[in-house]
Amino acid sequence: MIKLIGLVSLLLLAPLAFVACASLTAVGGGQEIVIVAGERDGKMYFEPEVITVPVNAEVTFVIKNEGTMDHEFESIEKGEAGIQEIIIPPGRTRRVNWTAPSEPATYPVYCDLPGHRAAGMELTLQVVEQAAPGETPP
Numbered sequence: 001m002i003k004l005i006g007l008v009s010l011l012l013l014a015p016l017a018f019v020a021c022a023s024l025t026a027v028g029g030g031q032e033i034v035i036v037a038g039e040r041d042g043k044m045y046f047e048p049e050v051i052t053v054p055v056n057a058e059v060t061f062v063i064k065n066e067g068t069m070d071h072e073f074e075s076i077e078k079g080e081a082g083i084q085e086i087i088i089p090p091g092r093t094r095r096v097n098w099t100a101p102s103e104p105a106t107y108p109v110y111c112d113l114p115g116h117r118a119a120g121m122e123l124t125l126q127v128v129e130q131a132a133p134g135e136t137p138p
């Protein structure tokens with residue numbers, strides 16, 4: 001009887017697992033862009049310093065803090081990219097989904113903790129007109 005219950009619950013759970021995977025795929029459908037944050041030689045950094053994405057792109061920023069202190073990732077002031085502040089503790093990774101606007105633009109993305117942006121924690125996020133992979137630009 002216990003075996004039967006186990007089998008039944010397995011059969012019941014299998015479709016759920018499939019649905020969970022399917023929705024994960026949909027959410028994570030965007031391109032992943034890995035960014036490393038940290039400190040080095042008395043400065044603080046994001047790498048890469050410039051990120052270029054096509055208009056309307058759905059991307060997931062994967063921010064890895066390889067430093068020894070908290071860092072932030074944000075671009076939320078008026079006219080910026082609309083990325084809410086997120087704190088990445090040292091040694092941790094945080095993911096942020098973001099959709100590029102339909103028009104080309106350039107935004108700063110930065111760490112807003114006191115002194116960090118001035119110490120170098122800012123990258124440039126460029127949104128450009130671009131043919132999809134495999135397409136020939138006009």
Ligand SMILES: [Cu+2]
Pocket residue numbers: 044070071072111112113116117121
């Ligand atoms: Cu920082």
